[in-house]
Amino acid sequence: MSGADNNDAPTNVMPARYDIGPGMNKFVGEGGRLINAKGERFMEKYNPTLKERAGLRFLAFAFCLEAQQGNAPLFMDMTHLTPEQIRRLKDVLPLAMKMFESVGLVANERFTQPVEWMPMATLGRPGLVVNRRFEATLQGLFACGEACSPQAVPTGLASAATSGATAGKSAAEFACSGASPSLDEEQVKQLREEAYKPLQRSYGIEPDQILLAIQEAVIPYNVLLLRHGERMRRALQAVEDIRDNQLPMLRAYDPHYLRIAHEVRNLALVAELHLRMALARTESRVLLREDFPYEDNENWLKWVVARQDNGRVKLITRDVPLQSYPYQVERTKNLNHMWQLAQKLGIVNVEKGEIQWA
Ligand SMILES: Cc1cc2nc3c(=O)[nH]c(=O)nc-3n(C[C@H](O)[C@H](O)[C@H](O)COP(=O)(O)OP(=O)(O)OC[C@H]3O[C@@H](n4cnc5c(N)ncnc54)[C@H](O)[C@@H]3O)c2cc1C
Structure with a gap:
């Protein structure tokens, strides 16, 4: 989390930062404690009863308040967890635990030091508007899981599975109905040319560079989580600049990079949508x-x-x-x-x- 600089931060902490994503509840469930740069367990102040179990949205807000008060960086302290708990975490979160081990944050079945954490945005996910058959407004397009707007599908495996089952059935029915969508050959040609353009450029901007520029515009906590119209408008200007001046120069060396180039284009669109919608909601x-x-x-x-x-x-x-x-x-x-x-x-x-x- 990029809060105010604070020289009182614990000294031997790795620079690695981790999103507080849905995986966080496993660490909290085992007794992980959130502490600020002064070593204070700050959730005691914001929710004395539930503390770290107060819920993601509440935690994200508490992180913002701590950062605004100059108490960042913020950490998850799991140094008190027992070897048995560490083994359990390795069972349920193998990738995260391997990552911690590879940088020395976990050794001999113990956490060696607090880990710096940052919150992620909660419940702000944009997605396709679909009806109860999970059909979008574009004929023949179906969506399920996190590709849909949260009004249609909340997060989680259960919703992904149930919406997927219905969307799949609806798509199959559509395919069998004989209502094949009409193709505009000229449009197909144009789209194909547009899709392959980054491969044909001998010079241009690499997708990684644009990805970083998008992240720098929208990820800061005081844009993504703690909002103000002025800051969001600045972020939107940066994203519009990327859209108008950088995306047309996207360059891909090979089909692998071409895929990344298209992902970056999509990310820029989602960032723009996200900011515009957030600005509209006064x-x-x-x-x-x-x-x-x-x-x-x-x-x-x-x-x-x-x-x-x-x-x-x-x-x-x-x-x-x-x-x-x-x-x-x-x-x-x-x-x-x-x-x-x-x-x-x-x-x-x-x-x-x-x-x-x-
Ligand atoms: C760390 C973490 C922990 C979680 N814990 C839980 C939990 O305990 N319980 C729970 O219910 N939910 C949990 N969730 C949420 C849950 O994982 C998601 O809600 C669910 O996986 C969404 O399913 P989905 O099919 O919509 O999307 P995804 O699972 O994201 O599937 C989308 C797939 O599409 C692929 N894809 C993307 N772009 C393309 C492309 N252009 N071409 C081809 N393929 C593409 C991706 O590689 C991916 O495989 C957790 C999420 C995270 C990140």
Whole structure:
């Protein structure tokens, strides 16, 4: 996590950083403790009851608060885990544990030192809008699992498997229906030429370089997790610059690089969509904005949907169909409960409708 520099960080910590992804719950389940650069177990302050078990979204916010207070970098301390627990972790998270062993963070069935961690964005995943047959608006296109928007498919193996089973059946029915989509040969030719262009360039920009530029624009915690319109607009400008000036120069040495070049192109599009949608949502709900700290159930019980319009992104909103929900939500506008906590702890104040850091 790229928080404020802090010279009090534990000295012998490896530079490796790890995302707090879904795998984190296994470490927390075994008793891993989150500590800040001063060695404080900071979750005791934010959630004295649940501490590290407070949930990913809560942890991500706590990480942001610690970083804003100059307490980064932040660490997962597992040095107290017993050899038996380490063996269990090796069973359930073999790859992560091998990685830790390869850099000396695990030796002789013990963690040798705290490991630096960073949070990942929670529940901000964009994806295709699909109907209950997992059919997209483009005829003949079906999606399942994490390729769908979270409204259709939440994360997790169970949802991936069940949506996959239904999407597969729907796709097979479509294939058997004889409704073959019509092909525009000219468009196919153009798309093919466009797809192979990076292979034909004798000079240009490598995909790795563009990937790094995208990451530098969108990954900082105060863009991805802790949001402000100004910072997001700057990030969007950087992504638009990549889109307009770097992507047209993508160069691939061979088909392997061509695949990476296309992934980078897709990542740039997802980064743009993500930022545009986040900017459009002028409230704090799942993710928190400093310039719009209220959870706004008067105006924002809506989904933001992106469409392609003449090659550019167009956003629309759709009301959440609350009338079909068994529980009704009050149409009120309140300071988001996470900001309320930060206010109670004296970390922030709200002035003129915006967050001010105390
Ligand atoms: C560390 C970690 C721990 C997790 N723990 C749990 C857990 O304990 N319980 C749980 O329920 N969920 C867990 N999850 C979430 C779960 O893994 C995902 O929700 C699930 O795997 C999503 O399935 P999917 O099929 O949608 O996508 P994926 O599993 O990501 O499958 C997509 C596949 O498509 C391939 N692919 C991508 N691009 C292309 C291309 N252009 N051409 C061909 N192939 C391509 C990829 O290589 C990949 O194999 C965890 C996730 C992570 C990262």
